[in-house]
Amino acid sequence: xxxxxxxxxxxxxxxDHSYWPIIGxxxxxxxxxxLVGVIHDAKLHQILTFGLGVVxxxxxxxxxxxxxxxxxxxxxYSPQMDRSFRIAMIWFIFSEVMFFAAFFGTLFFVRMFALxxxxxxxxxxxxxxxxxxxxxxxxxxxxHNPDPSIVGPEGTIPAMGIPLINTVLLLTSGVTVTWAHYAxxxxxxxxxxxxxxxxxxxxxxxxxxxxxxFGHAYNALGLTLHSGIYGSTFFMLTGFHGLHVTLGTIMLMxxxxxxxxxxxxxxxxxxxxxxxxxxxxxxxxxxxxxxxVYIF
Numbered sequence: 539x540x541x542x543x544x545x546x547x548x549x550x551x552x553x554d555h556s557y558w559p560i561i562g563x564x565x566x567x568x569x570x571x572x573l574v575g576v577i578h579d580a581k582l583h584q585i586l587t588f589g590l591g592v593v594x595x596x597x598x599x600x601x602x603x604x605x606x607x608x609x610x611x612x613x614x615y616s617p618q619m620d621r622s623f624r625i626a627m628i629w630f631i632f633s634e635v636m637f638f639a640a641f642f643g644t645l646f647f648v649r650m651f652a653l654x655x656x657x658x659x660x661x662x663x664x665x666x667x668x669x670x671x672x673x674x675x676x677x678x679x680x681x682h683n684p685d686p687s688i689v690g691p692e693g694t695i696p697a698m699g700i701p702l703i704n705t706v707l708l709l710t711s712g713v714t715v716t717w718a719h720y721a722x723x724x725x726x727x728x729x730x731x732x733x734x735x736x737x738x739x740x741x742x743x744x745x746x747x748x749x750x751x752f753g754h755a756y757n758a759l760g761l762t763l764h765s766g767i768y769g770s771t772f773f774m775l776t777g778f779h780g781l782h783v784t785l786g787t788i789m790l791m792x793x794x795x796x797x798x799x800x801x802x803x804x805x806x807x808x809x810x811x812x813x814x815x816x817x818x819x820x821x822x823x824x825x826x827x828x829x830x831v832y833i834f
Contacts, residue, residue: 642775721733
């Protein structure tokens, strides 16, 4: 890896004009358009639209990563650029924290305020329950209710099954990626590559279990996006987390590929650190999901 010269230490690299943001915006728009259609109708043209969006996004990510890696290996990034990257990654993770905080906030509001109000619990608008929802009894998870206007699933995913296994998998992956980071700092390429490979393998197994869990929820339990507030909050939280695990796994694969090519040094490996930060964030979010979605 080319190191910055003394003259480069206080410089700030300005890249050439890039078409990747335009391609990314186009792909994201097509992906969201297709996803909305898939959620509502799942017709063939909507599925194909969603698939096209995914392909464009993957093309954009691979192309943009290639350019950024080429710039980094070319010694174009000064220590000032490194500090900027770190600050940007911190703000990005903070924005992701706020993203999940909104969904957790929705879950807590529904459980602590909205549903008790509907049931007319003492001190919580008793007339609401008596006049509008006389057959509604508050409980969580909100399953199928005698009141036909209250929609809910027939059952829920037990916490001590697949969710517990996935918790162990993700927490273990946090250990393996930390081990890989330690190996990188000690210039142990073998352990670095093994640690990254194990982290990716654990992530893929996690995603496989989650796909199976979603299929079981839809087909056996009636737990879908349309099964009331419990179903919508369940899939918004676990589904978006699964998307973040998928993105983190792709990032880890890129880091492993670069490591196998001899990239990174103990002094210059921000791409690895940024990916590790993101992965630890994913781990922490899952612990919150396991506690508040599956257990309580």
